[in-house]
Each structure stands twice: as structure tokens, then as C-alpha cells.
Amino acid sequence: MRSKTSSFNKEIIKQDFRNVGWISIVYFLGLFFIVPMQLFMVLSREEPIITDDRGLFGQVFAFELQVLFLLVMPLLMAVFLFRYLHVKGASNFAHSFPMRRGKLFNHHIFSGIILLLLPILLNYLILLIASGVTDVTEYYTITNASYWLWLFVTMSFLIFIAGVFVGTLTGLSAVQGILTYILLFLPAGLYALTSFHLSTYIKGYSADMVLESSFQYFSPLADLLQFGGYGPDQVKVPVEVIALLIYGLVAVAFYAVSLWLYKNRSIESAGRALAVSALNPVFTFGVTFCFALFGGMYFTVSQYAYTWMIAGYFIGGTFGFAAATMLLEKTWRVFNWKHLKRWSGYGLAVAILVAIIPLLWQNYESYVPAQSEVEKVYISGGYWQYRELTNQDIEIPYITSEEAIQSSLDLHEQLIEISNPLSRGEDYFFFVYQLEDGSEIYRQYRVDEEVVREEKKAVYETKEYKKIKYPVLGLESSDVNQLVIHPNAAPGEEELYDPEKISAFMEVLKQDIHQLSYEQMMAPQGLSSGVSFTLDGMQENPYHLQIYPSFENTVEWMKREGFYEKMMIQAEDIQHAEVYKWPEDRDFPHDYDHYVYNRLKEDNVKPLEVSESDQIVKLLNGQENQESGNYIVAFYFDERNENHYNLLSFDEGDAPNFIKEHFE
Template identity: 25%
Template sequence: MKWRVPGMTFNRLYFNRGILYQNFRQHGWLGIVYLLLLLTLPLFIGTEYRDYTEDISTLFKVNGEFHWFLAITVPVVMALFLFRYIQAGGPADVYHSLPLKRRHLLTMNLMTGYVMILVPIWITAGVTKWVSVALNEPAYVFNDSAIWMWGVTISIVSLFMFTLTVAVGMCIGQSILQGLTVYGISLIPLIFWGVFGLHLKHYLFGYPENIFRFKIETISPISRVSSFSYAIPGWGELSIYAGMTVLMIVLSYLFYRKRHVESATQAIAFRIVKPIFRFGFMFTVVLLSGAYFSMISPGDSGIWGVAGYIIGGVAGYIGAEMIIRKTWLIWNSSLLPHFAVYGIATALILYVPVADWNGYATNVPSKDNVEKVRIGGDHTIYVDNQIVKLDDEQFYSNDMGYIDAVLALHQKIVDFRQTLNEKGQSRIIPDQESVRVDYKLKNGKTISRQYIVQESRFQQEFEHMKNFEDYKAVSYGTYALDNDVRSIGIRSRLTSDRAVYISNPQLIREFKALLKAEILDQTYEDQKSHWESYASAEVYQDYRDGLSSKQILDQPNLSSTYEIKPTYTRLIAWLKENKLYDQLQVSVDEVASAQFIKQEINSPGKAIYVYPDPQFIDENLKGNKKVATKNKEIISQLLQRQRSGYYTDQGIFYQIKLNFNKGQNVYMMLEEDDLTEGMRAILIDL
């Protein structure tokens, strides 16, 4: 009597040695290539030489972009090769004639891919650990958790891209189209939230930028490479990739069970997938075409965007049909009716969110419903290679007078929206002001709006709002002055080599108090002034109290920069009293001469950014006449004041170059009305 070992059938069917041997024999070289590419990590760590040792918390600071690139490309290639047999007619017939069920074939090929992905990753992790221990003077110092986190991250992302490619391959009948579709799907979140967001911003009055709380670059594994310098993957993001990997595995088994062998070499394997592919391809092209035409439109015309959508719709639908039918001969009697259906669906998706009747553009909350308000949007800082959002609460105000002022400005902007370039707010206008307002309502909801307006049209409302301390405290960042400050560096705006540092605790407290008082006491005219600041103060503080509970990071060298304006008379007097003012000053005897050149701006309706421009005066491409002077009185007057850059569509300016005795050059700018009598006398011929 023969005894049957339990599990023998299971092992033979799910782990058929012949199939596994054939897979590794034919495609094992991909795993070797992956290993060699990943080994660049320990190779770089072992051969990098530095004068100092850098303590790093993550291995992604060492060629992290390259390894992420490997994780989103090599596994895709592995899946294309391993499952090539379902895309080619001959191999499909051979493999599916074997005495194995499809779930057995799929399991063995998945396991082959997992081995070729995971083994190289963890060999690399082990070699990296060995290299870090073996080095006597390493360029990088890191702990075991950094190695572990690197291995887990690369493993999860690689498995996700592999299983995504497999799942897509079950619905696609051509390997090239399969690969393109994988990356198309990976880019869909970026295209939708990014490009569709541009559509909303262009056509929906008041739609704010960056309304979503996450960075767009992080929602696609492809674009994720660009954000590695400031946002390393965390457990939350990895959990999403892991969950989607499991979902792709389940879908692969379901699709494979229903897939016909004859679908090999066909563009789309399932009839139900064809309309999804057709609409997805068409809608993507529509968004991209509309965004492109909107960006190149003269005068920011909305008509160009609409034309772009129409052209994109036609091109997208024709392209999708050609791909599905694998020929450019796609004309038949049903083409136009089908195109009309897809076109109407696309038009509705684009139109409904921006239609006037949805009430978005005119929605200004009532005062009774508003709990608190914030101007300026989110505030972030750069910490440990990451952009961290500060806690919102400290930027909201519940002062009813301030809420009234914000609502009054908001209501007037809405009332005058037809004259505010409603169909595209990206055009630069003179006296331009960006208004971002966030309301927290008493019912727990949030309303956010953003507008670009000409401030002079709403001067009364702006003046009322900007005179509140709540506005000035947030706009000028006085919240940072309430933290502990380690030191303060003050640098002259005229020349960077004039600087003083304050480290005495008593002087720091006095400076902070005066600076905060000067900021909060600014008038509306002070805030609007285009006079260049006297100096800038770099205040080094500890931001930890301003971070949310999930983002408390130990980073003691954070800083904020504040302008010391000419109107801060009490602060300037304090600098003089403490013998700091003269150290920031430039003596008239240090300047050999001053050169003037006239710049005229006359472009009504098209604002130009005017600023102290070295190229304008040095290269003088227009051949304008220059005037030079060594008059000490004029040079002394120039050292006392200068204009900062701003947008304008008309005006007469003078670009000025100060030539120092030591060869240093300083560039500045004045308006025509700023000239003294002495300056006008020497510039009469310009």
C-alpha cells in the first residue's frame, strides 16, 4: 500500500520545480542586475571621502533618488519578462496547455519575481551593514534602523510596482502597452490633482492653490523622486503602498481567472476595460492639452483653454481608438456617436465644478457662522530635509472686529469679480496682492479662498484689515519672536559684509521686544512702502513649540528673517544706543563714484518687475546714456535710501551703481520722484 504525503500535491502544483527552474534560468539575470545596481549604495558609502563625518538618519540621503528610481523601474521590467508568456500567442498556448491551473502558474511567477526583488535588496542591506562596521573613518554614520527602514521601503515599493505591472498585464495583451499603461496609471494622481487643479484655478473664481494638505509630488511613485530631498517616505505612506500591493495581487488572480488565452497580442484583454481605457486616455490628453493652451494663451484668455480641451478631446479619442484597434483605420459609422458620448461626459466633468450656479464663487460665509479666520494660508519651515507645516491654531484669529474686516474685503472682491480677470488670475497686474483666506466655521467645516487683486481697488478694505495686529502678527511672523532665541545676526541691506551679532540674553530680549512692537505698530502706508529695508535680522530660535504634536523634531538651528525698515525709528535708535548702528553703515569715503542710467517702463496692463538690475546698467543693451558722479553729497544721499523691487506697468526709474574703492559694486534703484535737487541737476541730460 502506497502512502500519500499530505501537502505533496500542493507543493507540486504551486511550486513546480520545472517552471521555477525555467523562470530563474531564463530571467534570473534580472535579479543579478538589480543586485549590482543596488550595491552602489554600500559602494558609495565605502568609497566616499569627507573631511568630516555626517550623521544621517536615513540611507536615502545617500543616492536615495537613484535607488527609488531602481525600485520603480527594474521590478516593472521583471514583471514584463516573467509574464511575457500571456502576451505572446505561442507561449500563451504552450503554458496554458500544461497540467497546471492558472492560479498555480500565477503563484509560481509571482514567487519568482518576489525572490528576484527581495533577495538583492536584503543582500544589499547586509553588505551595507558590513561596510559601515568595517570602515574606520566612515563618511556617513547611521544606525541599524536606518538600514532596516531602507530595506523595508525599497522592498515595499518594488513589490508594489511589480504587482501593479502584473495586474495591468492581465487586462492588456501587449507588453509595450502594458509597460506604458503602468506608468500612465502611476502618473494619474499627479495629472488629476495637478493638472485638474490648474483647470479649477483658471476657471473657478477664488479656488486656492495648494488646497490639499499633502504635497502633489508625493502622490505618484514616479514624481516621488523629486521630493526626496525634503520628504522621506514614512510608515503611513508605506502602509498605503503595502495595502495597494495586496489589492493588486487579489485583482491579478481575479483577472487571470477570467482572461481568455486568445486575448494575447490584443491591446485590451477585456471588453469592459476598453471604455475605461478609452475615457481615461482621452480625459488625460484633454487635461494636458487644456493646461498647455491655457499657459500659452495671449492675455490669459479663457478661450484658448477651451480650444485646448476640444483639440485634446479629439486627439485623445482618436489615439485611444488607434491603440485599441492597433490600426489608424478607425473610421466607421459608430465613431462619431461614441465620441459624442465621451465628449459630453468629459465636458460635464470639466464644467460642473466651475459652473456659476454651484455657488462656489459667490459663497461668503456670514459673520454668525464664522468661528475664526486666517489670512495667508499654511506656514511651513524646513526641518531635517523636510518641509514641516506649523500648527494652524496660532495663525487663526477669533477677534470679531478682524473677522468683520476680512469678510468685508472678501465680499467686495466677490461683488467685483467680473472686473478681476475672473477667467484666469495668473496674469501679473500692477499693485498686485494675493489674498488667501481660510474660515473655520462653527459647524466644523472650513472654507478657503484665494484671489489675486489690485490692492488700490480695495484700498479702504485692505487698510482696515491690515491695521489689525492679528494680521501683522501672522503676516510678519511675530509668533517666532515669542520663542526662546539663541542669537541674532543683523546684516546691512546695502552690502553683506556689514554685519553684527547679538548673543547677550538681555540685549536679545530688548531687541525682540522692540522688533515685535515696531512690526505691530506699522501703519498701512508703512506696510505698502517700497523703500528698501535698512537691514535684515536673522533670529535663531527653537521652533519646537510651534510644531504639531506629530512633527516635534529636535532642530536647534532654525531661524526667521525680519526686515528692519527705515520707519522702525525706535529700533534704529536702540541700535545706535548700543553701538551697533555704525557697524552696519557704509561710509561715503568708501565709495569712489556712482553711475546713473534711466529706465522707462510703459506697458499699460502688463506689469513688469522693476528691481535693482546689474545687467541693465552693466550691459546696457539699449545703449542708454550713463551719468557718473563723485559728488560726496549725492553719494551720501544714495547711501541713505533706495527702492526695493515691485511690479508696475509704467514709471521712470534710475538704475544706480555704486563703485567702491575696494572694487566692490552695489546696485540700487530710485524712482524719478525720489531724486534730490543735486541729482536732478546732473541727470538733466538723460
């Protein structure tokens, strides 16, 4: 009996319940009002509430508020349960008990786990009872509720044990709370900072794709927060099964290390920022390194220059070193010769590491697969276009012909030659290679259009690339429920439901797209109208596009159907136009027409006012999306709304004579 008594001390458990039981009560009430109470309220409504198939993880049950309690309450439990470790008197008293340290530690861990599990289990029990007495299948299933239980139990245990682990490393409760979140975010943060760092040095490296595809896997907190009830439609749960199993194993590892640290922790470490003095250099270096990368990122994003990036490394690293030193020594008086020498050492180590990381990727930068290795290739204007197709589970329109693949490789090689990772060019390229061995290669570049004009033209005028740029080429008219044409600068729209008319329109539209030249694709003439498609009752899809007056077959078909004048902008739709001389000696960070036009307006440059119908007709032959030219034309449709306008531009040779004469 004596050994049993010593192995389990009820008084310690009772004391823990008295000290931190309020956290368990708040946890229960928070989850109860967000989940079971919300269920009772929606069941009592006469009109059903709109639900989704995410069940307890959806918007009906405010999953983002559930996550708030999940992130906060387990950490509070760890902080308050082990508060005695950070107060010298309390620490001495607790460790004066006739009980081994390991057993005392396990008693507190047992108390914390029980107090965290009870609120979750009670709410789960309420959900089970509700499902047994009424039909709740519109809101959740038993499987969905069981997964909710598993998720909250695992994540609560992980955050609690992570908090305990940090509590054994530090002697300050405030530092414990902050460092726990930093610890759980640290892998993802370092991953993001390193990815950005690589993207500024390595040609072709796509930080967007890397972070989007795997960022959440480096932090359980990022995994939870990235879902938030609003993730992609195919994602039904915030954390995948494999990830939950891994988080459980990580929590067990945290427990084992925490137990060892607790047993070997010095009682005198209470009140110190780090209880283990041997970790001081590691902590200082880590903070210095992270702040150096953050400083480099901040100044790079704001200035896009390597000199400012290096300055950011220096400023960020200096700030990080000073902050870490102040925290460890608990004083701001760290600006002396001793710390200057230490700062130099840490700064040199950080600089070497920052410089070495990109060198490890040199082969990545220069690699272009041989044509014989490539099965197919996809090229788009950025990663997000590719992501949209994959998220909507749409078949990727790859380039497969040998000639088109070779043109793509030629473009890729030229981009490697002339691209600069810090380029502020407006032209984006994203490559996806499917190789014969089944592997995939991703590259992304950003340059000015003119520097790769010929290589780009060779790719863009292929039929296969046009299927990428204009997904409607891969759409069958039989799949379309509704087709809507709407002018972009005037009210009204034309809706087509007749399958024969839809088929006829898509036939002439595809003819016009196949006939487009590179120049027409990049800078089409005239003001456009939009076309959108509804498939299976859904309007959200990538098949929308713009049609222009240069689409001859489409225009003729619209005229025959009798709605061309309403659906395409006519001269009589325009209230007046303003023509500006495109400034020759300009010092603008951007050259696209909207940016230049706004700068001219801000500088109060006087334009040529045009209101005569015959002159406006000539102005409608201008080009969209120009990044250079001689004249900019702004079309206004309502004198009461100066913000409602469209822009076209002219080169010197294409401009109407009355414009040239005015600006001579």
C-alpha cells in the same frame, strides 16, 4: 503523490529562474553596492562622514538610487516573466500544458515574488550581521533597517503585481511597461490636473495647498519620489505606516483581479494593445480626458486667457483621441469619417465632464464664514509662507480680536467680488480660518493691490496682522543666540552676541514695526539692510526682515552704538545713479519697477546720470517695491559690476526738483 505533483510543478519554477534570474541578480547587486557596500566604505574612513537621522533612507545611502532600482526591477520582472502572453506561439505553447490556468499563473507569481524578495532579504541579512559585529548606530538602527525591509518588500510586490495586472490587460510588452507606470501615477496625475482645472474657475481654490498637502497619497510612486532623501526634517521615512498597509492591500486586490483576468483572457489577444476589447471605449475616453485637461493647463499657464484654455482642451483632447485610436488599431490611418463621428462623441462627453466639475464647487466659491463662527484667522501672502511656519513647527500667529476678524472678513468678501482665477495680479492672499466647531477653511486669491486697498489697509494696520507679516514681533530676545545686521548692497556685517544689546535692539525694532503705516509696509522709503537671527544655533527660521531709514528708533540706537554708517547705505557708498522716466503709455505684462527698468534698458532709453553726493542723498528718499510711479532710480555701487544695483521710485509729488526739471 500525483495530486501533489500537479499542484506544484518544479520544472516551471526552474524555467522561470533560468529566464528571469538575471533580474534578481542585478537587483541584489544594485542594492548591495548602494547600501551594504556604502556602509563598509564609510566605516573604513578615518574621518566620519556627516550623517542624518534618516538612516538607510538618507543621503549617505543614496536613497534616490535605491528608488531607481525599486521602480525598475519589479516591473522588469513582470514584463519578462509574462512575456509569453504577448507572443502568440509562446502563449499557445504555455497554455497547452496539462495544468489549469490559475495554477500556471500562481507558479509564475511565486517565482517572481521569490526572485524579488531574495535580493532584499540578503541585503537586509548583511545589514543585521554588520550591526552585530560593529557599531553602526551612527548610520542606521535595527528598527530603521527593518522598516527599510518592509518598505522594499511591499513596494516591490505592489509594482510587480501592478505590472502583471497590466500585462493581463494588454497584448504588447512595450505597452505593458508604459501603462504600468501610467496606472500607478494616474490617480495623482488626474488629481493634479483636476486641481489645476478647478483653480482656473473657482475663486479662492488653492491648488498649491491641495497638491502639497495630499498629492503624494494618490500614487505610491509619487510617495516615494517626493521624499527622495530630501524631505522635511520631521519626515524620517519615505512612506508612512498606514500608506504601506494600504499599498499592501492594493497589491492583493491587483493579484485577485489579475488572476481572474488571466483565467478569462483570450489566447488570440496576444499582439493587441488591449486584451479586453470591452475596455477600448474606457481607454479612449480616459486618454482623451487626460490630454484635454493637460492641453488646457498648458495653454492656460502660457497665455492666462479662457479662450486659449478652451483651445487647449480642444487640441489636447483631439491629440489624446487620435493617439489612443492609433494605439488600439496599430495604424496612423485613423483620419476618416468613422473616427470623426467617434471623436465628436468622446469630445462631447469630455466637454460635459470638464464643464460640470467646476459647477459642483459653486458653494465653495461664495462661502464666507460669519464672524460668530470664526475663532481665529491667519492671512499671509501665499500658501508657502503658511507651510514654512507649519514645517518648522512654529506657533501660527492668528488674528483673534473681533475687530480684526471682521476686517479680514470684509477683505475676503471684496476679494470674492473682484478676483479672477486667471488674474495675473502681483498681490496674493491666503486665508486660514479656524472655526468654533474645530474645522478649518482655506482660501487663496490673486489680485492687483489697488483694487482692495482700503480693505487691505484695515487689516494690515492691526497689531495682530503685523505679527503675521513680521514674525519677529513674536520672538523673545532671550531665545536669540546671535543677531546679524548686513547692508544689502555693501560688504560687511555687524554681529551681536551680547544679550543686553540684542534685547535693546529688538525693543526699538518692535517699536518701529508697531508704528508702521500701511503705506510704509507696502512701499518703504530708502535702501534697506537685512537682519537675521540665530536661535538654538540654527539660522534657518522665518524671523529675518529688512530695516529702513524710516525705522527712526532703530536708526537712533544704531547711531548710538556707532555702526549706523557701516550698516545702512550712505550716499558715499553709491558710485552713481540712473534716473528714468516711468513710461506712461506702456504695454507691459507686469508693472513692478524691476520689470519696467529692464525693459527700459533693453530699449536703450537714455537716463539722467547722477553722481553728485547731495543729489544722491535726495534720491535715497525714494520708495521700494512700487508697481507704479513717475520715475525709477537705479543705484550702482561698483562700476565694474553693472548687475549690482538697487531700485527706488518716485511719484510726481515726491520727486526731487532736479528730476522734474530734467524730464520737463
